[in-house]
Amino acid sequence: MTTTAIHSAAHRAAHPERLLEPDWAEITAITPETEDISTFWLRFDGAAVQERYRYQPGQFNMLYLPGYGEAAISISSDPHNPQRLVGHTIRFVGNVTRAISRLKAGDRLGMRGPFGVPWPMHAIEGKDVVIASGGIGLAPLRPAIYHILHNRERYSKVILVYGARTPRDLLYSNEYDSWRKADIDVQITVDRADETWSGRVGVVPMWFYHFRVDPRKTALLTCGPEIMIRFVVFEALARRIPTDQIYVSLERNMKCGQGACGHCQLGPYFICKDGPVFPFSALERYFNVEEF
Amino acid sequence: MSDSIKPSVAVYKFSSCDGCQLSLLNLEDDLLDLAGAVDIAYFLEATRAVKPGPYEVAMVEGSVTTPHEAERIRQIRSEARFLIALGTCATAGGIQALRNFGNADELARMVYPHPEYLEYLDKSTAIAEHVKVDLEIWGCPVNKHLVLECTAALLQKRKPNLPQYTLCMECKLRGTTCVTVAQGMPCLGPAVQAGCGAICPANGRGCYGCFGPVAYANTESLTTTLRALDRYAGETALLLRNISGYAPAFRKAAETLFSAEVTSHKDPQ
Amino acid sequence: MIERHLAIDSAVSLPKNELDAVLSDLRQHGYQTVGPRLKDEGLVYAGIETLDDLPRGVISEQAAGTFRLVQAGQERYFDIIPGGQSWKQFLFPPRVTLFTARKNGHWRIESDGEPAPRYALIGVRACELAAIEIQDRAFMRADYCDPIYSARHRNLFIVAVNCLQPAGTCFCVSMGTGPRAERGYDLCLTELDDVFLVEIGSELGRSLLAKRSFEPASAFLQNAANQGLEQAAQQMGRRLDTSDLPDLLTKNLEAERWEQVGKRCLSCANCTLVCPTCFCWDTTDHTDLLGKITRRERVWDSCFNPSYSYVAGGNTRQAIRSRYRQWLTHKLGTWKEQYGTPGCVGCGRCITWCPAGIDLTEEIAALREEVKA
Ligand SMILES: Cc1cc2nc3c(=O)[nH]c(=O)nc-3n(C[C@H](O)[C@H](O)[C@H](O)COP(=O)(O)OP(=O)(O)OC[C@H]3O[C@@H](n4cnc5c(N)ncnc54)[C@H](O)[C@@H]3O)c2cc1C
Ligand code: SF4
Ligand code: SF4
Ligand code: SF4
């Protein structure tokens, strides 16, 4: 056995035998978001890896905690953030994510990535952009919002419709005002209100009943629970938004992130490499087939 | 590491043969590591020294067969934070659950000269039928490596690696030739939880299911296949009504077969 | 010796016992020679030293859900159609360590510096060569080159064997993959009664053969081999009409037939594990008691396993019907869109080794009937 220190991406490129090994990254800070969701800010151990690491809105990493395994986690930070920290907003649901929840700043995680097809930020320039998301589904869309903030003039109307179960489950609520200031129409809705809540109550797809979209010039980006995505797409189609202007980000069990382990297949697609973001036109054939 | 922060473990025996506790003792080298990592507070098979509860972990071997045991398991549960049912007696009633299919009183009269001195319950049942069980480790006996893995998982607060797939997976992973396909032997493998290492097929025998059914066992299709291979009448039914025979999936499948046999006897075609 | 006849792509006639010397030369070159061997009433691929280790005079009778070894009444070494194992175990091992990580303050990864094993595969059928080619497309892509698979692949030596006695579950002719090995070998044998007709496929193959006492392949021998292969092609135990694939599958995902086969299927995963092209895998971390050392392992997985399609809070393929549909639509449908070929070479393993005797050729035919009706 040869002990090798931290591997850099360049090192891996030179040594393809390391393709399935992670780089190590330090947790520089943890931002609690809700009761069971926090954002973990990571910086690679090797300065060179950190310097080279680039990602686009909608991509994800495989985060690894030895002994527990890997989890696919979207990047939720601003690709242009000055410290170049990579943010991951993680919901603690099971084995790996609960173990991550016990980590503290200064601890390390393995990280492979970035993987996947990003949101089509260039293709949708000039359009009205509707971002519809629910729950943790806002995490992969936040980098898209940041991108729009940096390039606001490239997009026409921008509307964010975001829903969570209760007001306490809303992500990033301290940022909504700054988004509104940048002329993003932020519509927040919850399934169940509490005494603090004076906003809208209802599910995300309901939004379509309150607003009018111009189908030809609207692009829809959506991510959230699959059931929400189904209804959002249903409403969007009913309003004649073309299928190639509807983009959805999907989730399936995932082990490698590189279209090799087979797990995330949906028909001909490997969601990890052909997605997770798809134009609905590519999915149409399979999306409504139960348990496909 | 000081004793005070090591989790305390208590090992109990109910109606069983001791085989599972022996698997623990058979851990040999690993047992030393284990003793270093946990505080074995109650394990009569291994040591007389007993520390008082409550305990972090209770490992329970054996099934509940007497009123006294039914009482005792409640007591143990109330003293344990995490309860593991160890072995198929504890997870499905074990081989002694075969008496569940007959009449306990009649059986007692057949076996014992003075059955009136016996105190027993009508049925031999799994621990989970009496109290909440946090983790079941199947097997007759349990696979000691799985016990070790579950302990490691508990210590590290992670999910244990207990396979959820069928025994056929294990046959194929180790390269064993299927005894059903190549020798026409009935084997329950396609409906059985992996974990034993597919020992029986590797030794030229069909699996009799001591690791219990997988959650998605298709016993209906399997019995159709296996009955065509029966080397004597009722072989498949008896395979099902074995060590895990009282596990609901196998119980139901065997009942269907037995009632079919009875009808076909009464009404020969 | 007649060196000049020994060009790549030429054929010679080799006395059978000369193959022993080829095997021993291969070992001299650092190869482990593996080939078909009888074990536990089945046929496995394991280490072989000489021809004596081969199942001489034995063939396999195969049907849906059954495999039987039978004495054939002849003395040939390679007439037996393989069993449940395939060569994929040598390139894509059932279990393999990815790395070991140790925690000493921080985690450090230790890669095992072991060089990849060098296998000489002896007796690879045409369908099996095609299967290796299909797996190559999954494991050695421009955007993903699997380190373990590719290292082992680089080290392969392949002695192919042309099939003269197909089994009852074979349908390579339908898939266009056999019974003749066309490419992808170092040497290819056709076993005639007294000699092997050997075709040379590579420089290493040529140089190994050059040391043996061979004769030029006469037209008579070549003719005998061709006739044998033609006959074999006529004797396929099964056939599969592929004309309407993959659409037949991808356009009929809600057919009634899926329900029916879902009732029979045990979700036991045997078909996927015996299939020489299935490439799916899972990863597992094995730790010591206190979690200071972790060995990360890659293990064969299958779309029939519940953890395969598990997501926190549910399973995207809960019903056995959905899992069977995934398998068949992948093999004969969506695979083509992914990798440009079907995922099936017609080897028949999944038919033979399905304990419930489910036969994919029958399923396709039944689906077609249903759609027509
Ligand atoms: C492209 C992509 C992006 C994602 N982004 C985020 C994110 O930004 N934030 C977040 O909190 N979650 C995200 N998820 C979901 C996250 O991957 C799962 O919640 C996580 O894998 C659960 O792992 P676990 O071990 O804690 O749970 P367990 O229930 O113990 O799961 C065991 C294993 O099953 C697999 N698994 C379980 N659920 C999922 C799932 N939903 N998706 C994929 N694999 C799963 C994993 O391999 C996991 O290790 C994303 C998933 C995908 C596919
Ligand atoms: S021997 Fe039994 S467990 Fe093994 S593959 Fe055959 S049916 Fe499955
Ligand atoms: S699908 Fe069946 S017949 Fe086709 S290659 Fe795989 S095992 Fe062979
Ligand atoms: S059939 Fe199933 S196991 Fe085989 S490659 Fe396809 S998804 Fe993987």
Ligand code: SF4
């Ligand atoms: S098709 Fe046959 S081998 Fe495959 S999972 Fe179903 S029962 Fe098992």
